Amino acid sequence: MKAYSLDLRQKIIDTYLEGGISQRQLAERFKVALSFVQKILKQYRETGSIAPKIRIQQTPPKLNEEQLNVLKKIVEANNDATLAEIRILLEQKTGVLIGRSTVDRMLNRMEFTVKKKHCTRMKRKLKEFSH
Structure with missing residues (x-):
């Protein structure tokens, strides 16, 4: 804004x-x-100033370099996985739980795309990953 x-x-x-x-x-x-x-x-x-404050420090990324490499490997190995599935796999491998939107931002930064066809079978897959 x-x-x-x-x-x-x-x-x-x-x-x-x-x-x-x-x-x-x-x-x-x-x-x-x-x-x-x-x-x-x-x-x-x-x-004494009314000027808008300038943001000096950016919010640090949620994932470090090692975790980003794990994320990259997960996406390469599961190129049909949804963001929710990727999120769960990342948590299982790194212990770090991030939101779906954060997964999306990280993948965009790494220039990965995860376009999927909408299908009800994916819901069943998601349940398999979460156990």
Whole structure:
């Protein structure tokens, strides 16, 4: 989601500093969340800045290099497996349980695709993997 513009942020601060309006009323007037108004006011009080914060540190990946290699081998050996099946196999081999969407992101980073035909037999296979 994009950050709110500096213009909007400045209007919120100016209106609040004029006085006579609550944070809740500010949020309603400018059609923003109350939590945003609280956050921008706190940031202004603490730093004097209303600019959006820049994300410096990225969230570290869920899997390390060794686990990614295991994931790659699983996909190569089970190229017809679904994301849910891959997830279970990865847990069995590494002890690390991640979500299906995380499996998908990791495979996309490694430029693997796992397009599947929709079939009810896959549900039975999933039960086999989970035991």
